[in-house]
């Protein structure tokens with residue numbers, strides 16, 4: 136069995152398949168470490184709060200997607216969230232805790248506090264644990280081996296990955312989204328890793344796979360706008376979860392800072408369009424994120440990396456507001472999958488950002504890492520089983 140991609144989705148599928156008894160190889164475009172998953176800061180959603188439930192979580196996803204998500208995939212996502220978190224803990228991920236339970240934050244579009252965090256480097260912690268688990272097993276890694284060709288054979292699939300030609304009965308596509316390439320084409324900033332270029336989706340489409348909502352790209356409402364070295368940095372949404380608000384040039388709050396992402400981004404675009412934005416010293420549009428409202432104790436626990444980065448650049452977000460503007464961030468749509476993460480091509484699975492349906496046309500924060508783990512586990516199990524059959 137072959138897995139394309141070494142982000143949270145690919146490594147979850149690979150570790151799961153190997154533990155299910157399959158012979159597994161992972162091919163990645165760069166090193167195993169280089170991926171968007173490792174850059175994720177804010178957190179991962181799961182309904183652990185006393186006032187919360189997987190059904191409530193599913194309802195929030197449905198509303199935030201503006202009723203465009205695939206409800207059967209959403210149900211899988213939210214009902215398997217708690218087991219996914221426990222699985223990550225077994226691999227060694229230590230989620231931040233407070234008052235005897237998980238420290239939970241409320242993210243945009245959520246009706247409850249549901250976001251688990253590992254400080255503000257959640258993706259780093261998850262991908263490190265997954266890499267450790269993968270390296271401890273007996274699978275093969277082909278680093279610096281981008282998938283260049285995929286063709287069907289009598290017994291499965293033949294993939295050309297860099298200099299390697301791999302025959303596999305089943306293939307898991309976990310090559311992420313395309314926002315780095317898209318931003319470059321639009322001459323815009325992106326939060327994404329340079330590997331996020333989307334060619335694997337194109338290959339699958341060329342083979343006849345179905346896709347959905349591919350045109351729906353997500354802007355992260357809070358890209359760093361100034362200082363220059365913070366441009367393209369995604370200011371964690373947890374700043375807003377812990378009290379920061381968006382204000383215009385006159386200091387007026389112009390949007391519910393915890394509304395769904397597309398609503399918040401559009402409100403910022405509109406405010407700037409109305410002439411109520413501010414300009415960065417290098418002439419870019421922006422509004423203020425008033426981070427001075429965050430309690431220092433919350434910031435220390437949940438935003439230490441963000442604070443370090445801004446302070447190193449000469450700005451203390453707890454003492455002064457910071458400049459922000461939406462930045463291209465996430466591919467909402469992708470390859471059509473069923474509940475086992477199989478695409479419309481037999482024996483080809485897809486999980487993580489490359490797959491569509493779970494978020495419809497607008498993803499909630501914290502559901503992407505969750506999707507990687509929930510559907511990565513399902514893809515790994517199903518692909519291993521089919522490979523054995």
Ligand SMILES: Cc1cc2nc3c(=O)[nH]c(=O)nc-3n(C[C@H](O)[C@H](O)[C@H](O)COP(=O)(O)OP(=O)(O)OC[C@H]3O[C@@H](n4cnc5c(N)ncnc54)[C@H](O)[C@@H]3O)c2cc1C
Pocket residue numbers: 139140141142143144145162163164165167169170171172173174175176177178179257258280281282283309310311312326327328330331332333334335369464465486487488489500501502503504505507
């Ligand atoms: C800055 C940032 C912050 C984020 N914060 C959060 C957050 O707090 N919570 C949350 O849930 N989500 C967050 N996200 C979104 C989330 O991190 C990603 O959507 C998710 O991790 C994608 O995982 P993935 O495994 O599908 O893809 P990736 O992690 O992007 O991995 C893709 C893999 O595929 C490989 N690849 C690409 N093309 C090829 C090819 N041709 N051949 C072989 N390999 C290839 C890459 O090298 C890489 O290994 C954030 C994203 C960014 C960029």
